[in-house]
Amino acid sequence: MRKFFADKDRVLSVVLVLPSILAVLIFIYGFIGWTVRVSLSKWKGLNPDYTWNGLTNYINLFSDPRFAVDVRNTVIFTSVFVVGTILLGFFLAVLLDQGLKGEGFFRSLFLFPMAISYIVTGVVWRWLMNPATGTRTSGFNLLFSYLHLDFLQNAWHTTPTWGIAAVALAAIWQMSGYTMALYLAGLRAIPHELREAAQIDGASDLQIYRFVILPLLTPVTLSALIILGHMSLKVFDLIIAIAGKQLPLDVPAIYMWQTTFDGLFYGRGAAISILLLISVAVLIIPYIIYTLRTETFK
Protein backbone atom coordinates (compact mmCIF):
# COMPACT_ATOMS: atom_id res chain seq x y z
CA MET A 1 0.00 0.00 0.00
CA ARG A 2 2.71 2.45 0.96
CA LYS A 3 4.66 1.51 -2.12
CA PHE A 4 1.68 2.41 -4.29
CA PHE A 5 1.49 5.91 -2.82
CA ALA A 6 5.18 6.41 -3.22
CA ASP A 7 5.00 5.59 -6.92
CA LYS A 8 2.01 7.80 -7.44
CA ASP A 9 3.80 10.63 -5.66
CA ARG A 10 6.94 10.06 -7.64
CA VAL A 11 5.00 10.59 -10.85
CA LEU A 12 3.18 13.56 -9.38
CA SER A 13 6.44 15.19 -8.33
CA VAL A 14 7.69 15.11 -11.90
CA VAL A 15 4.36 16.33 -13.26
CA LEU A 16 4.43 19.31 -10.91
CA VAL A 17 7.89 20.55 -11.88
CA LEU A 18 7.56 19.66 -15.52
CA PRO A 19 5.97 22.96 -16.61
CA SER A 20 8.82 24.91 -15.01
CA ILE A 21 11.48 22.63 -16.44
CA LEU A 22 9.93 22.88 -19.88
CA ALA A 23 9.67 26.65 -19.56
CA VAL A 24 13.36 26.86 -18.68
CA LEU A 25 14.32 24.48 -21.46
CA ILE A 26 12.36 26.44 -24.04
CA PHE A 27 12.70 30.03 -22.88
CA ILE A 28 16.33 29.79 -21.84
CA TYR A 29 18.07 26.98 -23.71
CA GLY A 30 15.78 26.84 -26.72
CA PHE A 31 15.95 30.59 -27.11
CA ILE A 32 19.73 30.62 -26.73
CA GLY A 33 19.91 28.03 -29.50
CA TRP A 34 17.60 30.17 -31.60
CA THR A 35 19.78 33.22 -31.00
CA VAL A 36 22.86 31.23 -32.02
CA ARG A 37 21.05 30.34 -35.24
CA VAL A 38 20.18 34.01 -35.84
CA SER A 39 23.82 34.95 -35.25
CA LEU A 40 24.82 32.59 -38.05
CA SER A 41 22.32 34.09 -40.47
CA LYS A 42 22.12 37.06 -42.82
CA TRP A 43 19.05 38.46 -41.11
CA LYS A 44 19.01 42.22 -41.56
CA GLY A 45 15.65 43.93 -41.86
CA LEU A 46 12.13 43.51 -40.57
CA ASN A 47 11.54 40.03 -41.92
CA PRO A 48 13.42 37.01 -40.57
CA ASP A 49 16.06 35.76 -42.96
CA TYR A 50 17.82 32.57 -41.90
CA THR A 51 20.13 32.35 -44.90
CA TRP A 52 23.33 30.66 -43.70
CA ASN A 53 26.10 33.14 -43.13
CA GLY A 54 28.63 31.10 -41.20
CA LEU A 55 30.70 33.02 -38.68
CA THR A 56 30.66 36.21 -40.75
CA ASN A 57 28.76 38.22 -38.14
CA TYR A 58 31.31 37.26 -35.49
CA ILE A 59 34.30 37.86 -37.70
CA ASN A 60 33.00 41.29 -38.70
CA LEU A 61 32.66 42.25 -35.04
CA PHE A 62 36.36 41.75 -34.46
CA SER A 63 37.21 44.37 -37.07
CA ASP A 64 34.33 46.64 -36.02
CA PRO A 65 35.66 49.86 -34.42
CA ARG A 66 32.45 50.26 -32.42
CA PHE A 67 32.89 46.81 -30.91
CA ALA A 68 36.47 47.70 -30.05
CA VAL A 69 35.18 50.72 -28.11
CA ASP A 70 32.70 48.39 -26.37
CA VAL A 71 35.41 45.99 -25.29
CA ARG A 72 37.60 48.82 -24.03
CA ASN A 73 34.68 50.35 -22.11
CA THR A 74 33.76 47.00 -20.62
CA VAL A 75 37.31 46.47 -19.41
CA ILE A 76 37.49 49.94 -17.84
CA PHE A 77 34.03 49.67 -16.32
CA THR A 78 34.63 46.20 -14.93
CA SER A 79 37.98 47.10 -13.39
CA VAL A 80 36.77 50.27 -11.69
CA PHE A 81 33.45 48.82 -10.64
CA VAL A 82 34.66 45.47 -9.30
CA VAL A 83 37.71 46.84 -7.48
CA GLY A 84 35.81 49.84 -6.10
CA THR A 85 32.81 47.82 -4.96
CA ILE A 86 34.90 45.14 -3.27
CA LEU A 87 37.22 47.58 -1.48
CA LEU A 88 34.42 49.84 -0.35
CA GLY A 89 32.22 46.93 0.68
CA PHE A 90 35.03 45.35 2.67
CA PHE A 91 35.90 48.66 4.33
CA LEU A 92 32.27 49.22 5.36
CA ALA A 93 31.90 45.66 6.62
CA VAL A 94 35.02 45.95 8.80
CA LEU A 95 33.79 49.30 10.17
CA LEU A 96 30.40 47.81 11.00
CA ASP A 97 31.96 44.74 12.57
CA GLN A 98 33.48 46.77 15.42
CA GLY A 99 30.37 46.60 17.56
CA LEU A 100 29.54 50.30 17.34
CA LYS A 101 26.17 51.70 18.36
CA GLY A 102 23.84 52.35 15.46
CA GLU A 103 25.29 49.54 13.38
CA GLY A 104 21.86 48.48 12.12
CA PHE A 105 21.08 52.01 11.03
CA PHE A 106 24.30 52.39 9.04
CA ARG A 107 23.93 48.95 7.52
CA SER A 108 20.45 49.77 6.22
CA LEU A 109 21.72 53.08 4.93
CA PHE A 110 24.55 51.52 2.91
CA LEU A 111 22.20 48.97 1.43
CA PHE A 112 19.25 51.10 0.36
CA PRO A 113 20.59 51.90 -3.14
CA MET A 114 20.25 48.18 -3.91
CA ALA A 115 16.48 48.56 -3.80
CA ILE A 116 16.47 51.29 -6.44
CA SER A 117 16.28 50.86 -10.19
CA TYR A 118 19.42 51.55 -12.22
CA ILE A 119 17.26 53.94 -14.22
CA VAL A 120 16.59 56.07 -11.14
CA THR A 121 20.24 55.96 -10.14
CA GLY A 122 21.21 56.94 -13.65
CA VAL A 123 18.78 59.87 -13.90
CA VAL A 124 19.92 61.30 -10.57
CA TRP A 125 23.64 60.75 -11.14
CA ARG A 126 23.35 62.32 -14.55
CA TRP A 127 22.51 65.60 -12.85
CA LEU A 128 25.07 65.10 -10.11
CA MET A 129 27.75 64.56 -12.74
CA ASN A 130 26.66 67.51 -14.84
CA PRO A 131 29.79 68.52 -16.79
CA ALA A 132 28.69 72.11 -17.47
CA THR A 133 31.29 74.73 -16.55
CA GLY A 134 31.45 78.44 -15.70
CA THR A 135 28.22 80.01 -14.48
CA ARG A 136 26.30 76.87 -15.34
CA THR A 137 28.37 74.68 -13.02
CA SER A 138 26.18 72.38 -10.94
CA GLY A 139 26.08 68.95 -9.32
CA PHE A 140 29.25 67.56 -7.78
CA ASN A 141 31.34 70.19 -9.51
CA LEU A 142 29.35 72.92 -7.74
CA LEU A 143 29.68 71.07 -4.43
CA PHE A 144 33.44 70.85 -4.92
CA SER A 145 33.59 74.59 -5.47
CA TYR A 146 31.62 75.18 -2.21
CA LEU A 147 34.12 72.99 -0.40
CA HIS A 148 37.10 74.75 -2.02
CA LEU A 149 38.04 71.52 -3.75
CA ASP A 150 37.89 72.99 -7.24
CA PHE A 151 40.77 70.81 -8.39
CA LEU A 152 38.37 67.84 -8.20
CA GLN A 153 36.02 69.32 -10.78
CA ASN A 154 35.96 67.24 -13.93
CA ALA A 155 33.89 66.33 -16.95
CA TRP A 156 32.69 63.05 -15.41
CA HIS A 157 31.09 60.73 -17.94
CA THR A 158 31.88 63.12 -20.77
CA THR A 159 35.63 62.71 -20.20
CA PRO A 160 37.17 61.29 -23.40
CA THR A 161 38.13 57.59 -23.20
CA TRP A 162 37.70 57.33 -19.41
CA GLY A 163 34.12 58.60 -19.20
CA ILE A 164 32.81 55.13 -18.51
CA ALA A 165 34.73 55.13 -15.20
CA ALA A 166 32.40 57.89 -13.98
CA VAL A 167 29.44 55.64 -14.76
CA ALA A 168 31.18 52.98 -12.69
CA LEU A 169 31.15 55.40 -9.73
CA ALA A 170 27.36 55.44 -9.82
CA ALA A 171 27.39 51.65 -10.03
CA ILE A 172 29.73 51.47 -7.03
CA TRP A 173 27.31 53.66 -5.11
CA GLN A 174 24.52 51.27 -5.97
CA MET A 175 26.27 47.95 -5.37
CA SER A 176 28.85 48.42 -2.60
CA GLY A 177 26.20 47.78 0.05
CA TYR A 178 25.82 44.36 -1.47
CA THR A 179 29.49 43.42 -1.03
CA MET A 180 29.31 44.93 2.45
CA ALA A 181 26.47 42.51 3.24
CA LEU A 182 28.43 39.58 1.79
CA TYR A 183 31.55 40.45 3.83
CA LEU A 184 29.57 41.15 6.96
CA ALA A 185 27.96 37.71 6.74
CA GLY A 186 31.43 36.25 6.21
CA LEU A 187 32.90 38.14 9.18
CA ARG A 188 30.05 37.03 11.44
CA ALA A 189 30.72 33.42 10.53
CA ILE A 190 34.30 33.59 11.83
CA PRO A 191 34.38 32.14 15.36
CA HIS A 192 35.37 34.64 18.05
CA GLU A 193 37.84 32.18 19.55
CA LEU A 194 40.04 32.57 16.49
CA ARG A 195 40.45 36.30 17.00
CA GLU A 196 40.89 35.87 20.73
CA ALA A 197 43.55 33.26 20.22
CA ALA A 198 45.41 35.57 17.86
CA GLN A 199 45.05 38.41 20.34
CA ILE A 200 46.49 36.29 23.13
CA ASP A 201 49.38 35.43 20.86
CA GLY A 202 50.06 39.16 20.74
CA ALA A 203 48.76 39.95 17.24
CA SER A 204 47.70 43.55 16.64
CA ASP A 205 44.28 44.35 15.19
CA LEU A 206 45.85 44.96 11.83
CA GLN A 207 47.75 41.66 11.95
CA ILE A 208 44.58 39.79 12.89
CA TYR A 209 42.84 41.18 9.82
CA ARG A 210 45.79 40.55 7.58
CA PHE A 211 46.69 37.02 8.70
CA VAL A 212 43.52 35.57 10.21
CA ILE A 213 40.43 37.22 8.84
CA LEU A 214 41.38 38.10 5.28
CA PRO A 215 42.41 34.53 4.33
CA LEU A 216 39.17 33.20 5.82
CA LEU A 217 37.21 35.63 3.68
CA THR A 218 38.76 34.45 0.41
CA PRO A 219 35.61 32.51 -0.62
CA VAL A 220 33.52 35.65 -0.07
CA THR A 221 35.89 37.71 -2.18
CA LEU A 222 35.73 35.08 -4.88
CA SER A 223 31.93 35.07 -5.01
CA ALA A 224 31.87 38.86 -4.98
CA LEU A 225 34.36 38.94 -7.86
CA ILE A 226 32.28 36.58 -9.94
CA ILE A 227 28.90 38.11 -9.20
CA LEU A 228 30.10 41.68 -9.73
CA GLY A 229 32.17 40.69 -12.74
CA HIS A 230 29.23 39.11 -14.50
CA MET A 231 27.05 42.10 -13.61
CA SER A 232 29.48 44.52 -15.18
CA LEU A 233 29.58 42.50 -18.39
CA LYS A 234 25.82 42.94 -18.57
CA VAL A 235 25.71 46.63 -17.63
CA PHE A 236 23.02 48.34 -19.65
CA ASP A 237 20.26 50.39 -17.99
CA LEU A 238 22.59 52.52 -15.91
CA ILE A 239 24.47 53.74 -18.97
CA ILE A 240 21.27 54.30 -20.92
CA ALA A 241 19.89 56.46 -18.10
CA ILE A 242 23.08 58.46 -17.65
CA ALA A 243 24.07 59.01 -21.24
CA GLY A 244 21.50 57.59 -23.62
CA LYS A 245 23.05 55.85 -26.60
CA GLN A 246 26.25 57.82 -26.95
CA LEU A 247 29.05 56.09 -28.75
CA PRO A 248 31.84 57.02 -26.29
CA LEU A 249 29.98 55.18 -23.50
CA ASP A 250 28.88 52.25 -25.62
CA VAL A 251 29.01 48.67 -24.26
CA PRO A 252 28.10 45.33 -25.90
CA ALA A 253 24.67 45.19 -24.27
CA ILE A 254 23.75 48.58 -25.73
CA TYR A 255 25.27 47.85 -29.13
CA MET A 256 23.22 44.64 -29.29
CA TRP A 257 20.01 46.42 -28.36
CA GLN A 258 20.55 49.26 -30.78
CA THR A 259 21.75 47.30 -33.77
CA THR A 260 18.94 44.77 -33.33
CA PHE A 261 15.92 46.86 -32.53
CA ASP A 262 16.83 50.22 -34.08
CA GLY A 263 19.10 49.03 -36.88
CA LEU A 264 17.20 45.76 -37.53
CA PHE A 265 20.55 44.02 -37.99
CA TYR A 266 19.43 40.89 -36.17
CA GLY A 267 22.36 38.75 -37.25
CA ARG A 268 24.91 41.08 -35.72
CA GLY A 269 22.82 41.74 -32.61
CA ALA A 270 22.56 38.01 -32.01
CA ALA A 271 26.30 37.56 -32.47
CA ILE A 272 27.04 40.26 -29.89
CA SER A 273 24.63 38.70 -27.42
CA ILE A 274 26.19 35.26 -27.83
CA LEU A 275 29.67 36.68 -27.19
CA LEU A 276 28.24 38.32 -24.09
CA LEU A 277 26.70 35.02 -23.02
CA ILE A 278 29.97 33.15 -23.48
CA SER A 279 31.89 35.68 -21.39
CA VAL A 280 29.29 35.39 -18.61
CA ALA A 281 29.23 31.59 -18.83
CA VAL A 282 32.99 31.35 -18.40
CA LEU A 283 32.63 33.07 -15.03
CA ILE A 284 29.35 31.60 -13.86
CA ILE A 285 29.39 27.90 -14.80
CA PRO A 286 32.43 26.97 -12.67
CA TYR A 287 30.91 29.06 -9.90
CA ILE A 288 27.60 27.18 -9.97
CA ILE A 289 29.35 23.80 -10.04
CA TYR A 290 31.67 24.78 -7.21
CA THR A 291 28.85 26.18 -5.07
CA LEU A 292 26.61 23.16 -5.49
CA ARG A 293 29.49 20.80 -4.74
CA THR A 294 30.47 22.49 -1.51
CA GLU A 295 26.93 22.89 -0.28
CA THR A 296 26.49 21.88 3.35
CA PHE A 297 23.11 20.24 2.85
CA LYS A 298 22.31 17.77 0.14
Next chain:
Amino acid sequence: MNRLRFSKNFLYVPLVFMAIFYLIPLYVMLVTSFKSFAEVDLKTMWNLPAGIHFDNFIEAYSKLAPSLWNSFAMVIPAAVLSSMLGSLNGYIFAKWKFRGADLIFPLILFGMFIPYQSILIPLVQFMNAVGIKGLVGLTLTHIIYGIPITTLTFRNYYASLPQELLEAAKIDGADLLKIYRHILLPISIPSFVVVLIWQFTSAWNDFLFAVVLTGNKDWPITVALNNMAGSQIIAWNVQMAGSLLTALPPLLVYILAGRYFLRGLLAGSLKG
Protein backbone atom coordinates in the same frame (compact mmCIF):
# COMPACT_ATOMS: atom_id res chain seq x y z
CA MET B 1 40.27 50.91 28.14
CA ASN B 2 39.74 54.62 27.72
CA ARG B 3 42.10 54.74 24.83
CA LEU B 4 40.23 51.90 23.22
CA ARG B 5 36.88 53.64 23.58
CA PHE B 6 38.30 56.83 22.14
CA SER B 7 39.65 54.99 19.13
CA LYS B 8 36.34 53.20 18.63
CA ASN B 9 34.42 56.46 18.64
CA PHE B 10 36.88 57.71 16.10
CA LEU B 11 35.44 55.12 13.70
CA TYR B 12 32.27 57.20 13.47
CA VAL B 13 34.17 59.71 11.36
CA PRO B 14 34.56 57.44 8.30
CA LEU B 15 31.15 55.94 8.98
CA VAL B 16 29.38 59.29 8.92
CA PHE B 17 31.43 60.38 5.93
CA MET B 18 30.32 57.28 4.02
CA ALA B 19 26.73 57.78 5.15
CA ILE B 20 26.81 61.23 3.57
CA PHE B 21 28.11 59.75 0.32
CA TYR B 22 25.22 57.28 0.19
CA LEU B 23 22.67 59.93 1.07
CA ILE B 24 23.77 62.56 -1.47
CA PRO B 25 21.65 61.31 -4.39
CA LEU B 26 18.67 60.85 -2.08
CA TYR B 27 19.20 64.33 -0.67
CA VAL B 28 19.26 65.92 -4.11
CA MET B 29 16.16 63.99 -5.15
CA LEU B 30 14.29 65.07 -2.03
CA VAL B 31 15.22 68.74 -1.85
CA THR B 32 14.67 69.25 -5.56
CA SER B 33 11.33 67.47 -5.53
CA PHE B 34 9.95 69.68 -2.77
CA LYS B 35 11.02 73.02 -4.25
CA SER B 36 8.53 75.30 -5.95
CA PHE B 37 9.03 75.91 -9.66
CA ALA B 38 10.16 79.47 -8.86
CA GLU B 39 12.94 78.17 -6.63
CA VAL B 40 14.31 75.61 -9.02
CA ASP B 41 17.73 76.47 -10.38
CA LEU B 42 20.70 74.25 -11.09
CA LYS B 43 22.90 76.84 -9.39
CA THR B 44 21.11 76.36 -6.08
CA MET B 45 20.54 72.64 -6.40
CA TRP B 46 22.25 71.90 -3.05
CA ASN B 47 20.12 74.38 -1.09
CA LEU B 48 17.22 73.27 1.05
CA PRO B 49 13.76 74.20 -0.24
CA ALA B 50 12.21 77.34 1.25
CA GLY B 51 9.02 75.44 1.99
CA ILE B 52 7.30 72.22 1.07
CA HIS B 53 5.84 72.46 -2.42
CA PHE B 54 4.35 69.75 -4.53
CA ASP B 55 4.65 71.41 -7.96
CA ASN B 56 7.25 68.94 -9.17
CA PHE B 57 5.40 65.91 -7.90
CA ILE B 58 2.14 67.00 -9.48
CA GLU B 59 3.90 67.60 -12.76
CA ALA B 60 5.81 64.30 -12.59
CA TYR B 61 2.75 62.37 -11.52
CA SER B 62 0.68 63.79 -14.37
CA LYS B 63 3.35 62.49 -16.77
CA LEU B 64 4.03 59.15 -15.10
CA ALA B 65 0.69 58.13 -13.57
CA PRO B 66 -0.39 55.64 -16.27
CA SER B 67 3.02 53.99 -16.18
CA LEU B 68 3.01 53.87 -12.40
CA TRP B 69 -0.21 51.86 -12.47
CA ASN B 70 1.09 49.71 -15.31
CA SER B 71 4.02 48.81 -13.11
CA PHE B 72 1.75 47.77 -10.25
CA ALA B 73 -0.52 45.81 -12.58
CA MET B 74 2.47 43.91 -13.94
CA VAL B 75 4.56 43.48 -10.80
CA ILE B 76 1.95 42.15 -8.38
CA PRO B 77 0.79 39.13 -10.41
CA ALA B 78 4.39 38.48 -11.52
CA ALA B 79 5.62 38.39 -7.93
CA VAL B 80 2.73 36.30 -6.59
CA LEU B 81 2.71 33.72 -9.38
CA SER B 82 6.46 33.27 -9.54
CA SER B 83 6.69 32.76 -5.77
CA MET B 84 4.00 30.08 -5.91
CA LEU B 85 5.80 28.36 -8.74
CA GLY B 86 9.13 28.67 -6.96
CA SER B 87 7.76 27.20 -3.76
CA LEU B 88 6.41 24.13 -5.52
CA ASN B 89 9.60 23.64 -7.51
CA GLY B 90 11.77 24.19 -4.47
CA TYR B 91 9.82 21.60 -2.51
CA ILE B 92 10.28 18.97 -5.16
CA PHE B 93 13.93 19.73 -5.83
CA ALA B 94 14.70 19.64 -2.11
CA LYS B 95 12.57 16.72 -0.96
CA TRP B 96 11.44 14.62 -3.93
CA LYS B 97 14.57 14.39 -5.98
CA PHE B 98 13.51 12.59 -9.09
CA ARG B 99 16.06 11.00 -11.37
CA GLY B 100 18.08 13.66 -13.14
CA ALA B 101 17.14 16.37 -10.65
CA ASP B 102 20.78 16.98 -9.76
CA LEU B 103 21.54 17.59 -13.40
CA ILE B 104 18.53 19.78 -14.13
CA PHE B 105 18.88 22.00 -11.08
CA PRO B 106 22.19 23.62 -12.11
CA LEU B 107 20.78 24.07 -15.62
CA ILE B 108 17.90 26.01 -14.12
CA LEU B 109 20.27 28.05 -11.95
CA PHE B 110 22.33 29.16 -14.92
CA GLY B 111 19.20 30.86 -16.21
CA MET B 112 19.37 33.54 -13.55
CA PHE B 113 22.80 34.72 -14.64
CA ILE B 114 22.46 34.85 -18.42
CA PRO B 115 22.54 38.22 -20.11
CA TYR B 116 18.95 38.51 -21.28
CA GLN B 117 20.14 39.96 -24.57
CA SER B 118 20.91 36.38 -25.57
CA ILE B 119 17.22 35.41 -25.50
CA LEU B 120 15.74 38.75 -26.47
CA ILE B 121 15.35 38.25 -30.22
CA PRO B 122 13.51 34.91 -29.91
CA LEU B 123 11.45 36.29 -27.04
CA VAL B 124 10.14 39.19 -29.10
CA GLN B 125 9.55 36.91 -32.11
CA PHE B 126 7.77 34.39 -29.92
CA MET B 127 5.54 36.94 -28.21
CA ASN B 128 4.58 38.42 -31.56
CA ALA B 129 3.91 34.98 -33.03
CA VAL B 130 1.60 33.89 -30.22
CA GLY B 131 0.08 37.34 -30.04
CA ILE B 132 0.84 38.04 -26.37
CA LYS B 133 1.49 41.73 -26.33
CA GLY B 134 2.35 44.43 -23.85
CA LEU B 135 1.86 44.10 -20.13
CA VAL B 136 0.61 40.51 -20.20
CA GLY B 137 3.67 39.43 -22.14
CA LEU B 138 5.93 41.36 -19.78
CA THR B 139 4.29 39.77 -16.73
CA LEU B 140 4.69 36.33 -18.24
CA THR B 141 8.33 37.07 -19.04
CA HIS B 142 9.05 38.04 -15.44
CA ILE B 143 7.39 34.86 -14.20
CA ILE B 144 9.35 32.61 -16.54
CA TYR B 145 12.75 34.23 -16.01
CA GLY B 146 12.02 34.38 -12.30
CA ILE B 147 11.81 30.58 -12.04
CA PRO B 148 15.55 30.06 -11.34
CA ILE B 149 15.87 32.44 -8.41
CA THR B 150 12.52 31.61 -6.83
CA THR B 151 13.18 27.86 -7.13
CA LEU B 152 16.64 28.31 -5.63
CA THR B 153 15.45 30.35 -2.64
CA PHE B 154 12.71 27.89 -1.74
CA ARG B 155 14.86 24.86 -2.39
CA ASN B 156 17.53 26.14 -0.02
CA TYR B 157 14.95 26.73 2.66
CA TYR B 158 13.21 23.36 2.28
CA ALA B 159 16.54 21.54 2.09
CA SER B 160 17.43 22.97 5.49
CA LEU B 161 14.38 21.29 7.06
CA PRO B 162 15.00 17.84 8.58
CA GLN B 163 13.96 14.93 6.42
CA GLU B 164 12.34 13.33 9.52
CA LEU B 165 9.60 15.93 9.30
CA LEU B 166 8.50 14.41 6.01
CA GLU B 167 9.10 10.81 6.98
CA ALA B 168 6.84 11.14 10.00
CA ALA B 169 4.07 12.60 7.88
CA LYS B 170 4.52 9.89 5.28
CA ILE B 171 4.13 7.17 7.90
CA ASP B 172 0.92 8.89 8.98
CA GLY B 173 -0.28 8.45 5.41
CA ALA B 174 0.20 11.94 4.05
CA ASP B 175 1.04 12.13 0.36
CA LEU B 176 3.14 14.62 -1.57
CA LEU B 177 0.49 17.32 -1.76
CA LYS B 178 -0.72 16.88 1.81
CA ILE B 179 2.81 17.20 3.14
CA TYR B 180 3.26 20.35 1.13
CA ARG B 181 -0.05 21.92 2.12
CA HIS B 182 -0.16 20.98 5.79
CA ILE B 183 3.46 20.86 6.82
CA LEU B 184 5.68 22.92 4.55
CA LEU B 185 3.40 25.71 3.38
CA PRO B 186 2.53 26.96 6.88
CA ILE B 187 6.21 27.33 7.79
CA SER B 188 7.18 28.87 4.43
CA ILE B 189 5.81 32.33 5.12
CA PRO B 190 9.23 33.93 5.69
CA SER B 191 10.54 32.46 2.44
CA PHE B 192 7.46 33.72 0.65
CA VAL B 193 8.12 37.18 1.98
CA VAL B 194 11.75 37.00 0.77
CA VAL B 195 10.78 35.83 -2.70
CA LEU B 196 7.81 38.15 -3.05
CA ILE B 197 9.95 41.14 -2.15
CA TRP B 198 12.74 40.04 -4.43
CA GLN B 199 10.48 39.47 -7.41
CA PHE B 200 8.56 42.67 -6.75
CA THR B 201 11.78 44.69 -6.68
CA SER B 202 13.43 43.12 -9.68
CA ALA B 203 10.32 43.26 -11.88
CA TRP B 204 9.67 46.85 -10.78
CA ASN B 205 13.23 47.89 -11.50
CA ASP B 206 13.56 46.02 -14.80
CA PHE B 207 14.18 48.07 -17.89
CA LEU B 208 15.45 45.75 -20.62
CA PHE B 209 12.43 43.44 -20.92
CA ALA B 210 10.06 46.36 -20.53
CA VAL B 211 11.64 48.47 -23.23
CA VAL B 212 11.48 45.75 -25.87
CA LEU B 213 8.16 44.17 -24.93
CA THR B 214 5.94 47.17 -24.26
CA GLY B 215 4.83 50.17 -26.26
CA ASN B 216 3.90 53.68 -25.31
CA LYS B 217 0.59 52.75 -23.70
CA ASP B 218 1.79 50.00 -21.43
CA TRP B 219 5.23 51.22 -20.48
CA PRO B 220 6.07 50.49 -16.89
CA ILE B 221 7.45 53.39 -14.91
CA THR B 222 11.16 52.72 -15.47
CA VAL B 223 10.77 53.10 -19.23
CA ALA B 224 8.55 56.15 -18.86
CA LEU B 225 11.06 57.77 -16.50
CA ASN B 226 13.96 57.09 -18.82
CA ASN B 227 12.09 58.61 -21.74
CA MET B 228 11.13 61.60 -19.63
CA ALA B 229 14.78 62.11 -18.68
CA GLY B 230 15.88 61.74 -22.28
CA SER B 231 13.60 64.46 -23.55
CA GLN B 232 14.86 68.02 -23.60
CA ILE B 233 11.48 69.52 -22.74
CA ILE B 234 11.01 68.18 -19.24
CA ALA B 235 12.95 70.09 -16.60
CA TRP B 236 15.45 68.30 -14.37
CA ASN B 237 13.48 69.12 -11.24
CA VAL B 238 10.48 67.23 -12.59
CA GLN B 239 12.84 64.39 -13.48
CA MET B 240 13.98 64.30 -9.84
CA ALA B 241 10.40 64.10 -8.59
CA GLY B 242 9.74 61.40 -11.17
CA SER B 243 12.80 59.50 -9.97
CA LEU B 244 11.56 59.65 -6.40
CA LEU B 245 8.16 58.42 -7.52
CA THR B 246 9.79 55.51 -9.35
CA ALA B 247 12.07 54.66 -6.45
CA LEU B 248 9.43 54.95 -3.75
CA PRO B 249 7.56 51.61 -3.96
CA PRO B 250 10.67 49.39 -3.74
CA LEU B 251 12.18 51.77 -1.17
CA LEU B 252 9.11 51.47 1.03
CA VAL B 253 9.29 47.71 0.75
CA TYR B 254 12.96 47.90 1.73
CA ILE B 255 12.27 50.14 4.72
CA LEU B 256 9.43 47.93 5.93
CA ALA B 257 11.08 44.58 5.31
CA GLY B 258 14.82 45.17 4.93
CA ARG B 259 15.77 41.95 6.65
CA TYR B 260 13.91 39.86 4.10
CA PHE B 261 15.25 41.96 1.27
CA LEU B 262 18.78 41.19 2.42
CA ARG B 263 18.09 37.46 2.44
CA GLY B 264 16.82 37.62 -1.13
CA LEU B 265 19.95 39.53 -2.05
CA LEU B 266 22.23 36.87 -0.61
CA ALA B 267 20.20 34.12 -2.27
CA GLY B 268 20.89 35.84 -5.58
CA SER B 269 24.58 35.05 -5.16
CA LEU B 270 23.71 31.42 -4.40
CA LYS B 271 24.48 32.11 -0.74
CA GLY B 272 21.03 31.44 0.65
